[in-house]
Amino acid sequence: MQIRDYIIRRLMILPILIIGTSIIVFALTRIGGSPIGIYLSHEMSPAEVQEMKERFHLDKPVPVQYFYWIKGVSQGDLGWSGVASAPVVDVFPKKFAATMELAIAAGIVAVSLGIAMGTFAGARRNKISDHIIRVVSVSGASMPLFWFAILLLIIFWVWLGWFPIGRSDPNLFEAIPHPTGFYTIDALLAGNFSAFRDAIWHLIMPAVALGYGATAIIARMMRSSLIEELQEDYVDAAKAKGLAERVVLKKHARRNALVPTVTVIGLTFGFLLQGTVVAEIIFRWPGLGRWMASAVLRGDQATIMAYVMFTSILFLFVNLVVDIIYAYLDRRVVLGD
Amino acid sequence: MSPDNLDIQNSLDKDLIASVTDLKVYFESKQGMVHSVDGVSFDIVDGEMMGLVGETGCGKSVTARTFMQLVQSPPGVLAGGNIKFRSKNIKNGSQVIDLLDLSENQIRELRGERIAMIFQDPGKALNPGLTIRTQVAEVFQEHRENDVLEKAGLKNKLSGVTEYFVKKYIKQEAGFLVTTLLKIPPLSTYKKKIDSGINRLVAEALEETQIPNPTKVMERYPHELSGGMKQRVMIAQAIACNPDLLIADEPTTALDVTVQARVLDLIKELQKRHKTSVLYISHDLSLVRRICDRIAVMYAGQIVETGDAETIFNQPKHPYTQGLINALPSMSHERGKLEAIEGIVPELIEPEPGCRFVSRCMRRKANCEEIDPKLKPISEVDKSHKVACLLYEA
Numbered sequence: 001m002q003i004r005d006y007i008i009r010r011l012m013i014l015p016i017l018i019i020g021t022s023i024i025v026f027a028l029t030r031i032g033g034s035p036i037g038i039y040l041s042h043e044m045s046p047a048e049v050q051e052m053k054e055r056f057h058l059d060k061p062v063p064v065q066y067f068y069w070i071k072g073v074s075q076g077d078l079g080w081s082g083v084a085s086a087p088v089v090d091v092f093p094k095k096f097a098a099t100m101e102l103a104i105a106a107g108i109v110a111v112s113l114g115i116a117m118g119t120f121a122g123a124r125r126n127k128i129s130d131h132i133i134r135v136v137s138v139s140g141a142s143m144p145l146f147w148f149a150i151l152l153l154i155i156f157w158v159w160l161g162w163f164p165i166g167r168s169d170p171n172l173f174e175a176i177p178h179p180t181g182f183y184t185i186d187a188l189l190a191g192n193f194s195a196f197r198d199a200i201w202h203l204i205m206p207a208v209a210l211g212y213g214a215t216a217i218i219a220r221m222m223r224s225s226l227i228e229e230l231q232e233d234y235v236d237a238a239k240a241k242g243l244a245e246r247v248v249l250k251k252h253a254r255r256n257a258l259v260p261t262v263t264v265i266g267l268t269f270g271f272l273l274q275g276t277v278v279a280e281i282i283f284r285w286p287g288l289g290r291w292m293a294s295a296v297l298r299g300d301q302a303t304i305m306a307y308v309m310f311t312s313i314l315f316l317f318v319n320l321v322v323d324i325i326y327a328y329l330d331r332r333v334v335l336g337d
Numbered sequence: 338m339s340p341d342n343l344d345i346q347n348s349l350d351k352d353l354i355a356s357v358t359d360l361k362v363y364f365e366s367k368q369g370m371v372h373s374v375d376g377v378s379f380d381i382v383d384g385e386m387m388g389l390v391g392e393t394g395c396g397k398s399v400t401a402r403t404f405m406q407l408v409q410s411p412p413g414v415l416a417g418g419n420i421k422f423r424s425k426n427i428k429n430g431s432q433v434i435d436l437l438d439l440s441e442n443q444i445r446e447l448r449g450e451r452i453a454m455i456f457q458d459p460g461k462a463l464n465p466g467l468t469i470r471t472q473v474a475e476v477f478q479e480h481r482e483n484d485v486l487e488k489a490g491l492k493n494k495l496s497g498v499t500e501y502f503v504k505k506y507i508k509q510e511a512g513f514l515v516t517t518l519l520k521i522p523p524l525s526t527y528k529k530k531i532d533s534g535i536n537r538l539v540a541e542a543l544e545e546t547q548i549p550n551p552t553k554v555m556e557r558y559p560h561e562l563s564g565g566m567k568q569r570v571m572i573a574q575a576i577a578c579n580p581d582l583l584i585a586d587e588p589t590t591a592l593d594v595t596v597q598a599r600v601l602d603l604i605k606e607l608q609k610r611h612k613t614s615v616l617y618i619s620h621d622l623s624l625v626r627r628i629c630d631r632i633a634v635m636y637a638g639q640i641v642e643t644g645d646a647e648t649i650f651n652q653p654k655h656p657y658t659q660g661l662i663n664a665l666p667s668m669s670h671e672r673g674k675l676e677a678i679e680g681i682v683p684e685l686i687e688p689e690p691g692c693r694f695v696s697r698c699m700r701r702k703a704n705c706e707e708i709d710p711k712l713k714p715i716s717e718v719d720k721s722h723k724v725a726c727l728l729y730e731a
Contacts, residue, residue, distance in 0.1 A: 232461060233456055233457075233458060233461035233462045234461060234462055234463055234464040234465075236402070236407055236456070236462075237454070237456055237462040237463070237464075237571075238464065238475070239405075239407060239448065240405055240407060240448055240449060240453065240454040240456075241448065241449035241475055241476050241479060241574065242445050242446065242447070242448035242449035242450055242476070242479045242480060243445075243449075243475060243479055243509075244445065244509075244510075245441075247475075247509050251467075251509070252464050252467070255464075255466050255467075256464070256465065256466050329466060330465065330466060331465065331466060331558040331560065332465055332558070332560045
């Protein structure tokens with residue numbers, strides 16, 4: 001099947017998957033009980049509480065509530081966030097951009113460093129550099145994110161003062177327009193270099209903390225699959241043609257070693273999104289993760305549902321992209337059936 | 338050491354293309370050194386087809402790979418011996434070199450150029466992720482820069498930076514910057530010409546091995562071709578530079594019986610046409626007899642018998658060779674009954690002295706377990722027929 005046909009087919013299945021996800025998300029959230037608490041205050045009378053219930057359709061059966069929710073979502077109304085004291089839709093884009101900026105930065109760190117480290121170690125199996133990389137990646141995979149993040153915070157913020165925390169100086173960013181919500185990109189679009197540098201500066205520490213675990217996983221996968229590929233006959237055949245070691249490694253072995261690694265990268269993205277919650281709290285990053293943590297603690301169901309829905313859809317898209325890259329790398333993959 | 342062995346150490350007999358002397362390749366393992374190739378010596382006459390026969394694990398593939406320094410180290414250890422090779426480089430005239438003494442860069446110049454190799458399983462020896470064109474093209478790009486330029490119509494027409502970039506591109510040494518520059522005008526026209534030049538060379542090479550529709554096959558991926566077709570691609574790739582020595586490591590073993598004969602005939606025909614010397618490795622004695630001029634029989638890391646194909650087949654001297662020939666199924670055999678050599682191949686980890694075949698030998702003598710038999714001519718008359726067995730030692 002052609003890659004294009006495959007994409008179209010996958011995109012057609014996507015709405016069904018999204019509807020399925022929405023049902024599961026709604027059901028799981030409602031298991032936690034009625035979300036009315038977040039909208040109430042102590043001064044309200046029973047009549048006012050009843051009025052609130054009616055306003056949010058919480059007096060209806062749960063399946064009916066689902067349809068009200070879906071109706072709202074389709075009209076661009078994600079509900080009222082009790083935590084943010086504002087409609088979810090108003091707060092979401094800004095926070096989403098902040099989280100995506102962090103997750104993508106961490107992803108770039110993880111993918112580029114992970115593949116480079118894995119290739120380096122795999123090509124130098126059992127040499128000193130391989131051992132060092134293995135130690136680095138084993139610790140990355142086994143150190144809990146919250147611990148490593150706090151470690152970075154203590155060393156680079158408290159002691160050395162090299163990196164700041166939080167997200168960029170508000171004064172710098174009030175002045176420039178925010179078409180994307182990504183501070184780095186907005187600064188570049190505005191041509192404001194000092195703002196760009198500031199944005200990058202604030203991004204480095206949380207991105208490294210968040211990306212380290214994923215780097216380790218990708219590096220380990222890349223190393224082992226490269227070692228496996230280097231045992232294959234086609235590597236010897238390529239050498240027998242007189243090709244340089246570098247060409248054999250980069251053009252022949254690495255390409256095939258990337259096939260299993262790409263699958264892992266796709267899964268790692270979910271791992272990164274999950275990690276943003278911890279990273280944002282520790283580094284005071286004003287993104288979805290921090291918002292989400294307080295929403296969960298306070299039972300702000302509208303926010304939780306919006307978050308889970310959005311990340312699920314994102315995850316579906318990432319996996320679609322992974323499948324396409326997969327098919328591109330390994331021509332034997334028959335897409336679809 | 339006998340006088341003719343000394344002679345080989347300094348130079349190479351005029352009629353030889355290669356000579357292996359006392360080659361020892363060991364492999365490190367947790368149990369100890371595995372003596373995979375343990376003192377192997379044989380010659381390859383220029384223009385002949387030499388068969389190297391033995392069962393799986395006897396060290397014949399390791400021997401072949403050593404020609405190109407393709408044995409992975411570690412765990413492989415080159416424990417001794419040499420391989421003299423006459424490189425008929427057109428520029429420098431012919432030149433005798435020791436293949437095991439060459440540096441990585443020197444051996445790389447010979448690989449695919451003067452010595453080429455066909456692998457056992459073409460399905461594994463072709464990279465699944467690259468098109469046939471890309472893979473065959475690499476041989477030309479690595480060794481035939483001038484041919485590529487000529488086919489592209491760019492010979493002697495380039496200079497300065499352009500020439501530098503284009504040559505980097507041909508040699509696959511172009512980095513990100515050069516690759517990008519070659520994708521945009523004005524340099525992209527050169528890239529297009531080079532690519533079409535390479536295409537023509539690849540198509541010609543594929544045509545040489547009777548692949549129908551080479552321009553279409555070129556764009557395919559290995560998994561889209563049949564086994565026989567893939568092996569033809571491998572052969573085209575191997576003979577692309579018209580090498581002096583072609584090493585064929587069981588090239589038909591992984592193929593269907595119906596395709597085997599055709600691939601075999603193709604190799605034979607190409608060998609005759611280009612006067613290439615071939616080292617043909619196989620476990621199938623009857624197949625080797627059909628196409629090879631001479632045969633060396635290997636057992637457990639050592640050559641046990643060598644001589645003309647017909648002589649070996651009609652008058653085998655070594656008990657192992659006799660057993661092998663006896664084990665060949667023939668039409669006159671009783672139905673449902675196959676001959677076999679009793680016993681199993683001995684462990685090659687730190688082997689004991691004495692004949693390696695002794696445990697399976699039907700004709701062993703009392704001292705076979707103590708004395709290492711040497712490969713010696715069987716008679717004064719026929720010096721080419723040699724056997725390593727105490728039965729024939731005076």
